Amino acid sequence: MSTLRTEEMTLNMGPQHPSTHGVLRFVVRADGEVMREAIPDVGYLHRSIEKIAEKVGYRGFMPYTDRVDYVCAMFTNQGWGMVCEKLAGIEVPKRGEYCRVIAAEFNRIASHLLSVGAMAMDIGAMTPFAHVIREREMINDLIEELCGARLTFNYMRIGGVAWDLPPGWREKALKYLDHFDPILEEYNALISWNKIYIERLANVGVITPADAINYNLVGPNLRACGIKWDIRKDIPYSVYPEFEFEVPVGNGQWGKLGDSMDRYVVRIREMAESSKILRQALEKIPPGAVLAKVVRNFKPPAGECQIRVESGRGDMGWYLVSDGTGYPWRVHVRTGSFAAMGIIQKLSAGLMIADLVTLIASLDVIAPEIDR
Amino acid sequence: MSAVSEYAHNIKDTVSTIFEGMAVTASHFMRKPYTVQYPDRMPVRVQDTLPFRYRGILEVDLEICTGCLACERACPIDCIVIVADKDQQTRQLLLSQFDIDIAKCMYCGLCSEACPTGSIHHTTEFEGADYSLESLIRRFVKDPVIAYKAKKGPETDPRIAPILSRGMAYLDQWAQPGGEKPAGEEPA
Numbered sequence: 001m002s003t004l005r006t007e008e009m010t011l012n013m014g015p016q017h018p019s020t021h022g023v024l025r026f027v028v029r030a031d032g033e034v035m036r037e038a039i040p041d042v043g044y045l046h047r048s049i050e051k052i053a054e055k056v057g058y059r060g061f062m063p064y065t066d067r068v069d070y071v072c073a074m075f076t077n078q079g080w081g082m083v084c085e086k087l088a089g090i091e092v093p094k095r096g097e098y099c100r101v102i103a104a105e106f107n108r109i110a111s112h113l114l115s116v117g118a119m120a121m122d123i124g125a126m127t128p129f130a131h132v133i134r135e136r137e138m139i140n141d142l143i144e145e146l147c148g149a150r151l152t153f154n155y156m157r158i159g160g161v162a163w164d165l166p167p168g169w170r171e172k173a174l175k176y177l178d179h180f181d182p183i184l185e186e187y188n189a190l191i192s193w194n195k196i197y198i199e200r201l202a203n204v205g206v207i208t209p210a211d212a213i214n215y216n217l218v219g220p221n222l223r224a225c226g227i228k229w230d231i232r233k234d235i236p237y238s239v240y241p242e243f244e245f246e247v248p249v250g251n252g253q254w255g256k257l258g259d260s261m262d263r264y265v266v267r268i269r270e271m272a273e274s275s276k277i278l279r280q281a282l283e284k285i286p287p288g289a290v291l292a293k294v295v296r297n298f299k300p301p302a303g304e305c306q307i308r309v310e311s312g313r314g315d316m317g318w319y320l321v322s323d324g325t326g327y328p329w330r331v332h333v334r335t336g337s338f339a340a341m342g343i344i345q346k347l348s349a350g351l352m353i354a355d356l357v358t359l360i361a362s363l364d365v366i367a368p369e370i371d372r
Numbered sequence: 373m374s375a376v377s378e379y380a381h382n383i384k385d386t387v388s389t390i391f392e393g394m395a396v397t398a399s400h401f402m403r404k405p406y407t408v409q410y411p412d413r414m415p416v417r418v419q420d421t422l423p424f425r426y427r428g429i430l431e432v433d434l435e436i437c438t439g440c441l442a443c444e445r446a447c448p449i450d451c452i453v454i455v456a457d458k459d460q461q462t463r464q465l466l467l468s469q470f471d472i473d474i475a476k477c478m479y480c481g482l483c484s485e486a487c488p489t490g491s492i493h494h495t496t497e498f499e500g501a502d503y504s505l506e507s508l509i510r511r512f513v514k515d516p517v518i519a520y521k522a523k524k525g526p527e528t529d530p531r532i533a534p535i536l537s538r539g540m541a542y543l544d545q546w547a548q549p550g551g552e553k554p555a556g557e558e559p560a
Contacts, residue, residue, distance in 0.1 A: 056449075059482065060447075060448030061448070063482065145423040146425075149427050149479065152479075152480070154481060154482075162481070162547055163547055164547055186396055190397070193389055193392070196390070289548070291547040292549065
């Protein structure tokens with residue numbers, strides 16, 4: 001008597017799949033509906049941005065940093081500005097630092113809004129996405145008035161920021177924040193506490209705290225595992241020590257600690273914290289210059305340095321080696337999305353194919369940031 | 373909790389949370405719509421509603437271009453080509469070519485930041501669709517023109533003065549390195 005022959009199925013997901021958040025490919029080995037593993041195949045969006053830095057010089061590289069992570073470009077701007085300033089020993093004026101923090105925190109809200117909205121859309125709820133895009137457009141309008149662009153900001157410069165806050169902008173920003181805080185509650189009522197939504201997210205893609213550290217997870221993904229680690233608090237930079245804010249961590253309220261729902265809720269809570277920081281920053285912003293005096297032909301001394309920025313996707317590292325000429329010798333960017341890609345293969349074992357989309361969305365990976 | 377009561381509880385939770393979500397959705401029937409129908413149903417052109425700092429398609433006021441090539445040097449992708457030669461007889465700088473490839477341009481604003489007179493600046497125009505790449509190259513010099521030379525005092529030529537004041541107003545938007553804030557703005 002012969003037995004029925006079964007075999008493992010190999011599926012290809014991407015590179016042009018709407019749920020992979022960019023050009024990203026997964027090779028899925030599945031046993032029926034259950035995945036054995038999903039192997040991420042990165043590199044489709046590699047634009048050799050680090051190499052471009054060696055060719056365009058210090059000032060010319062600033063617009064390129066926008067393209068490293070286009071969803072939260074302010075942080076990549078800030079990272080490049082900070083690493084150059086640290087190497088050359090430039091001190092940014094106080095008002096410049098405040099402008100940076102204000103722009104960056106608005107950008108964090110916009111980035112997290114897109115993340116939570118896209119997550120709902122990947123799971124099948126279309127309406128929340130329209131809601132978050134509406135809110136994001138309003139933030140984009142504010143940032144557009146501040147720096148003239150909606151996506152690739154190029155707002156910061158080595159030594160400060162390129163534009164001061166325009167007249168009346170502060171009031172507009174405060175007015176927007178007054179509008180935003182109730183909207184967050186409304187959004188939670190719309191989708192976050194929906195029972196079906198929680199069932200789809202809870203206990204999916206559980207990351208233990210030990211795994212999160214071993215796989216080098218950063219940012220909201222790490223904090224969702226209950227580990228309180230935020231660069232803004234633990235290795236403070238810019239003027240963050242002057243603000244009071246909480247670092248939200250996951251608590252496993254809906255399932256196991258470190259599941260997709262925890263990662264989702266940490267992002268929602270972080271938006272409220274960013275709103276708190278923004279109110280304090282807009283209140284306390286001092287008068288004065290926003291741009292330090294930097295020679296036109298910027299040449300940092302030979303040497304190397306590294307800085308860390310808490311971007312929307314977590315700890316972003318910028319490493320710069322200079323040989324004393326007008327062009328960097330080597331630039332390296334370490335991004336949170338790339339670290340998050342590493343753990344997908346481990347997490348996907350035993351998950352349903354439909355949950356792979358949940359997993360990718362909950363890790364909030366952005367394809368250009370993985371490949372750079 | 374028995375399995376049956378948990379099952380009933382789940383159903384109750386699902387129905388009540390869906391109802392809450394639908395209440396938010398339904399409330400939008402009463403609110404003003406946020407969407408607009410672009411471009412034919414707009415009460416005003418979008419270009420006119422954009423902020424002054426908006427970085428749209430580049431424009432050059434040749435009347436106040438000094439031919440210093442600062443913008444060409446500042447451009448990280450070399451999308452600006454300028455040919456400026458010194459006339460041997462009159463000792464004047466003659467601009468014979470000023471091309472910007474707006475297909476290559478990434479609208480970063482580094483050129484307009486470097487310009488000393490605000491001659492090269494971004495407009496609020498953003499609709500640049502065209503049929504060929506060649507027609508996306510903006511050629512600003514029709515016939516060779518003499519480059520603008522900054523005067524010691526204020527500009528007196530009635531033809532150039534308004535253009536220059538607009539250019540300087542654009543420059544005032546940029547942060548001045550280490551200096552004071554632009555005039556006419558109160559510190560917040």
